Structures are given as C-alpha cells and as structure tokens.
Amino acid sequence: MRIDFRPLRILVLGGDGYLGWPTALHFSAKGHDVAIVDNMAKRRWEEEVGAMPLFPIPSLRQRLAAWRECSGLRIRSSLGDIAGDFEFLKDVFQEFRPETIIHYAEQPSAPYSMIDHRRATFTQRNNVIGTLNVLYAMQEVVPHAHLVKLGTMGEYGTPNIDIEEGFIEIEHRGRKDTLPFPKQAGSWYHWSKVHDSGNISFACRIWKLRATDLNQGVVYGISTPETDMNERLVTSFHYDHVFGTALNRFVVQAATGHPITVYGGGNQKRGFLNIRDTIQCVELASMNPPAAGEFRVFNQFTEVFSVFELAKAVCDAARILGWDATIRRIENPRVEAEDHYYNPRNDHLLRLGLTPTALSDELVQSLLRRVSEAKEAINREAIMPTVQWRQTRSL
Amino acid sequence: MRIDFRPLRILVLGGDGYLGWPTALHFSAKGHDVAIVDNMAKRRWEEEVGAMPLFPIPSLRQRLAAWRECSGLRIRSSLGDIAGDFEFLKDVFQEFRPETIIHYAEQPSAPYSMIDHRRATFTQRNNVIGTLNVLYAMQEVVPHAHLVKLGTMGEYGTPNIDIEEGFIEIEHRGRKDTLPFPKQAGSWYHWSKVHDSGNISFACRIWKLRATDLNQGVVYGISTPETDMNERLVTSFHYDHVFGTALNRFVVQAATGHPITVYGGGNQKRGFLNIRDTIQCVELASMNPPAAGEFRVFNQFTEVFSVFELAKAVCDAARILGWDATIRRIENPRVEAEDHYYNPRNDHLLRLGLTPTALSDELVQSLLRRVSEAKEAINREAIMPTVQWRQTRSL
Numbered sequence: 001m002r003i004d005f006r007p008l009r010i011l012v013l014g015g016d017g018y019l020g021w022p023t024a025l026h027f028s029a030k031g032h033d034v035a036i037v038d039n040m041a042k043r044r045w046e047e048e049v050g051a052m053p054l055f056p057i058p059s060l061r062q063r064l065a066a067w068r069e070c071s072g073l074r075i076r077s078s079l080g081d082i083a084g085d086f087e088f089l090k091d092v093f094q095e096f097r098p099e100t101i102i103h104y105a106e107q108p109s110a111p112y113s114m115i116d117h118r119r120a121t122f123t124q125r126n127n128v129i130g131t132l133n134v135l136y137a138m139q140e141v142v143p144h145a146h147l148v149k150l151g152t153m154g155e156y157g158t159p160n161i162d163i164e165e166g167f168i169e170i171e172h173r174g175r176k177d178t179l180p181f182p183k184q185a186g187s188w189y190h191w192s193k194v195h196d197s198g199n200i201s202f203a204c205r206i207w208k209l210r211a212t213d214l215n216q217g218v219v220y221g222i223s224t225p226e227t228d229m230n231e232r233l234v235t236s237f238h239y240d241h242v243f244g245t246a247l248n249r250f251v252v253q254a255a256t257g258h259p260i261t262v263y264g265g266g267n268q269k270r271g272f273l274n275i276r277d278t279i280q281c282v283e284l285a286s287m288n289p290p291a292a293g294e295f296r297v298f299n300q301f302t303e304v305f306s307v308f309e310l311a312k313a314v315c316d317a318a319r320i321l322g323w324d325a326t327i328r329r330i331e332n333p334r335v336e337a338e339d340h341y342y343n344p345r346n347d348h349l350l351r352l353g354l355t356p357t358a359l360s361d362e363l364v365q366s367l368l369r370r371v372s373e374a375k376e377a378i379n380r381e382a383i384m385p386t387v388q389w390r391q392t393r394s395l
Numbered sequence: 396m397r398i399d400f401r402p403l404r405i406l407v408l409g410g411d412g413y414l415g416w417p418t419a420l421h422f423s424a425k426g427h428d429v430a431i432v433d434n435m436a437k438r439r440w441e442e443e444v445g446a447m448p449l450f451p452i453p454s455l456r457q458r459l460a461a462w463r464e465c466s467g468l469r470i471r472s473s474l475g476d477i478a479g480d481f482e483f484l485k486d487v488f489q490e491f492r493p494e495t496i497i498h499y500a501e502q503p504s505a506p507y508s509m510i511d512h513r514r515a516t517f518t519q520r521n522n523v524i525g526t527l528n529v530l531y532a533m534q535e536v537v538p539h540a541h542l543v544k545l546g547t548m549g550e551y552g553t554p555n556i557d558i559e560e561g562f563i564e565i566e567h568r569g570r571k572d573t574l575p576f577p578k579q580a581g582s583w584y585h586w587s588k589v590h591d592s593g594n595i596s597f598a599c600r601i602w603k604l605r606a607t608d609l610n611q612g613v614v615y616g617i618s619t620p621e622t623d624m625n626e627r628l629v630t631s632f633h634y635d636h637v638f639g640t641a642l643n644r645f646v647v648q649a650a651t652g653h654p655i656t657v658y659g660g661g662n663q664k665r666g667f668l669n670i671r672d673t674i675q676c677v678e679l680a681s682m683n684p685p686a687a688g689e690f691r692v693f694n695q696f697t698e699v700f701s702v703f704e705l706a707k708a709v710c711d712a713a714r715i716l717g718w719d720a721t722i723r724r725i726e727n728p729r730v731e732a733e734d735h736y737y738n739p740r741n742d743h744l745l746r747l748g749l750t751p752t753a754l755s756d757e758l759v760q761s762l763l764r765r766v767s768e769a770k771e772a773i774n775r776e777a778i779m780p781t782v783q784w785r786q787t788r789s790l
Contacts, residue, residue, distance in 0.1 A: 120531065133516065136787070161567040168567065182574035194593055195523070
C-alpha cells in the first residue's frame, strides 16, 4: 500500500466500537489528528441482550489514556448522540473541523434489528436520522470534508447477476443508462444502510458533498498492530448470536467444544475480510477522496466463502490443534436464499492498492488459541440464535 | 371499470387529506365499511407554512357529519399518530380489523421536506417509521390484510431507459435476474417513499404480507362525484409552492392574472392524473389484492406532460375564457434534469380496467372557473417558491 502522506483531521464517529476503535488508533499512529465521537450505545445494547465482548473493554477514557501511554499520542473524544442531538454534532464539527469523517456510528446488528418492533424502528430511526444529521452538519459546517460511510454488502442481497460496485449499466429496450445497483437487503438493519446510501447520494447531488460508501463484507479477527501493543488497547470481540459475526462465532464454538453451528444448508455465500483489511480499505478511501459532488461506492471484502466453507476452515484448524471439533446444521432463523449465485466485484479498492490478507490456517489457529486462553469467560448461552426473522419475539 | 362487488372493511390512513378524504367517501358510497385514521398534522403544517387550502375545509367531525347527512352513511374515525403511537395503531387494527389498509398518512410535500434540517429529518422519520409501524401492526393483528400504499413516480427520477413498474429484468455479463427498478429520488420526501418501498417489500418477504405500492404521478383536480354532492364535502385544494401541485398552481395563477411560472426550462416531464383516477386506481388495486407474500408495484398515472405543456394547456384555456394569461420561466429552485428521456409504463392498472380521464380543455376551463369564483381567498404570496434545493433556508 503506497500512500502519499498528508496529515488530516479525521473524525471517527462510533470510535468506541469493534472497528471504530482500531481505526482511530491506526490513523493516530500514522500521524493524523484524530477525534472520536461515541454515545456508548453499543455498551448498553450488549447489557440489554447479554452479549459481552470476550475480552474486557476498558472505558473509552481508560482506552484513550492507555493509547497515550503506549504511543505518546492524543486522540480527542466527545460523548454524544449523533442521531438524537444535532446541535452536539454541529458543535463537534465546528470545533474539530474534520477533513475526513469516518462514520461507523450505527446500530450494527441484523439480528438486533429483527428482535421486535421496538428494535426495528429504533435501528432505522437511529441509523437513517444519524446519517441525515451528519449530512446536514457537513453541509452547514464542513462542506468540503469527505464522508467515509460504512455500508454493507448485505445491501445487495443475492441477485442472480454479478454485483457491481454501487452502480450498473443497464441496457433496456434499446436504451442505456448507468443506474444505482438494485438493492435487496435482508434485515431492517441492512435496509437502514440501503436508505443511508440513497440519502447520501442525494446530498452529494444537491450540495456537492463528497462521499465514499464502503459496502463491507463480514469482518473477522481482532488483531491490528495498534490493538496488539497493549491488552488495554484490545477491541471488542463478539461471539454471540446478536453481535458476533460468523467466523468469530465459529472460533468460540470450536474453542469451547461446542459444535460449530451453520444456519440452514450453509451454502449461503458472503464476502469476508480481516479486520486489518477493513482498516486498510478505510485508509485507502480516506487518502484518495472523491471529487466534490461525487458519491462513490466501493465493495469492501477480500474473499468469498460459503458459510459452510468457513465452518470447515475453523473445524479443520481446530483439529490440527488436536481439538475435537464438529459442524452442525441448525434451522435457519433468517429468511435468505441458501443456494444462490454470488459474484461481487471489488476492483475499486484493489486498484487503489489493497493487498488482501487471506484467511489462512495459521490465522484461524492463532485466533483459536487466543480465544481458548479466555474460554473461562465465554457465555455459551449467548451463542445459539433466538431471534427469528419470520416472527417477532422478545429476548 | 368492472369490479365484482364484495364489501370490505377499509381503513384509510390519512383520511382527512387531499386524496384520503375523497377516497374514504368513494368507498363508503360503494357500500364498504370505511374507517379513517388521521392526526390532523397536515392542518398544522398548513398553518406553519402559511398555505391554506383554497376552499375552507370543515373539521373532520363536521365533514363526517355532512357525509352522514348527505348519504346516510357512517364513516368511523380515530385520531392519532401512526408514526408516534404504535399502540394506538394496533388498537385501531384490533377494533376495526381492516381487510384493506389504504395508506396516505405521510408528509406529502417535496418542498416541505427541503425547507431545513428539522423538516427533512421529520419527513423521513415520520414517513419511514409510520410505515414500519403499519407493517408491524399488520403482522401482529391482521396479517392477511392488503396494504395499499401510496408511493410516487418521483422515486424513479428520470433514468435514460423506460421506467418499468417496480421491477426490471436485467441482463448482465451473460446472466439474468428480475430486480427492483433502480431509484433516484429528487427530495428527502421522495427518498422517504423509496425507503418505504424497500421496507414493505421486505415485510412481504419475511412475513408473507400482501402489499400494493402505487407509484403515483402528480395529481390535479378537486372534483369527485362524492365531494361534489355538497360544499361541506369538498377536499383540500392547495395552490401554494409547498403543497400545491403543478396544474393546480397554474390554474390559480391564471385565475388571478399572475403569470404562470414554470421552474427552469420547463421540459421536465412527469406523469399526471386526475384526482378521480387516483380513486379509480386505488379501488382497482383494492378490489384485486395480490397473493400472500406478494409485493406488487403499479405506476399510477394516465398521461405524461412536460411542465411547459401543462402551463400551456392552462394558458390556452384561460385565453379561451377571455382572460389575459402568460407563461414565465423562473429559476429552478430544485435540482433536477430539465431535458431528459421519460417513458414510464402503466400497463398494470390499464390491464385491471383503468379508464383514464384525459386532461381536456373543458376540464381545465371548469377548474379555472371554479377557482376564479373563490379568487378573493387566494393568498398570492404563497405561490412563488422560497424553498431552495441547493441550500437550507428558513421559511
């Protein structure tokens, strides 16, 4: 990755989260002026659904002090709710005058959004209005800043054609146009990201804002160079059925002798990427901003696996470690195609210089060993799904 | 229009509005059991932006009493906010047990949504959460009911290909799929309808609800057989720049000797329909419900005109009446293509039996005469646009 260095004022919205925290550390380590905004909502949702991260996460204040001790670098922080307090958000923009705004500050879980009516409407209100607030605050305060927004590959669903990056040229009855790629999301959460994408594209069009929408695949892993510097710099590792992503969940199952549970047939294919590549992609997008008025979409993943392939990779790695691992198919709590074509493109980030970190046996083994050391802390009851797509049900 | 009659319990959400009111009367006149839900918000927005309907509108209670006097028929009503009070909505569903839910209960104005941050976020929250509430209440209480939801042709924008009805078959790199038609809306209001469409399609998929999304063109006119029965049954006629649609606005300008003002070049093409055809279409959709789990999209308009053609139709009709009418182009307050291809399809409703009411000279003349009789009441200051798409600005 070759990036011409120019230090930026970078604001990380949701900077206390799984990806926001290591992103903030990385940009800080690189010499950028970094500030974090967070409202601690994720920590509340964790309590709410009984889904604590595997490794204890210090308070944001403690994490920032630890970063200062370890690196000598200062990251500022502001506590507030970007969805509920527009004035707060504008104040932050006015004081910090960010050049790049990395926006992770959304309710990030599909199962959480499917629990019941309250969580469904909360998710859409929180995510859509939060992003609308960011757009209005940008227009009023920092109209030249670059919004780097985390979307999801789940916005596209599983169409029977190649998934292009945000736009597709369509030929229809002898005429042609390049239009937004059709979206078929699979949860209220995923739809909130679709809604965001539409709103952001419109703001770019009318106000000449610049934005990159990163449609990210499923992220796995926990280790980045900065979080590895000290145990107090660790990021949140979720293995529960609400906030835990597939590979992380499988690793915890294997480490506790629980069968690795695959939803349905397991032929559901998805794009995946290592947490280190998330940060690499966000950096590439940030260092190469679009022109004023441009709404740009990158598909952000490095490899495609079926859920079963992923389970098998974990199972094989566990067996190499001498553990007794098995795979079990369980009834799919989601409504999704289980056998489908899947061929998404990710040329944009590769062209910018992304060097993918492949999911190697060594990587899975090291994750297994790390999780295994903390296995006393694992809450086995949090792993199996209780949220059903076909019916609302209280946790 | 041939419709086999079976009386239904029909709930009209937003039944106090421009279209909701005549819709409720029509179904009541046809022998259906009709109930109205409204929160009177439109009347508040009218006060807020100084945009009163041309003909005074009695209170909902008075209108319903007038309907009972004129027709001998009773329409029930419940006052409450479907976006803010989910329990209220469920109570209404539980008591009335609607078989058909006609959903007009949204903030309906593009310019209103573009006024400022507060109105933008209000519009999206109100419309998106209101519709999510309807979907959840249906799933919990009346999962077999048919949702007839008013969308807008403005969801599609002006692509350079024919606009199909909700879905399009795409051939791409040798593969094929039928996917949601790409959306490129032109205001926060229009985007709220796009978001609704996505959410409704998803609810049909996971819960097997049935829904018809009516992507409606620009409605003009004020007269329906039922509203014409008595002056107290009139529906709201808006001619202001916030709630007034193009033809209605032009008629008021011509009737007051004001130049007919066209935004920009005037070559912007849109689908239009007479208010009588709105009701005809909603009835056709309601009497021919989709199967369980089906999300169906109809494009609901009868004719395509450019804004200039529409202005010219009004100008010509006014001159035939001996009035001194002119057309003036003014700077376009919106961000929109002014020269573009436009060929939307509307086969579905035609196939169901829609018999279009054409925009005739006689129709424009009768509208001109009717408005002219009320011209003392016209507030000329409300006609010219003050809301700018390119910048937020207070009214």
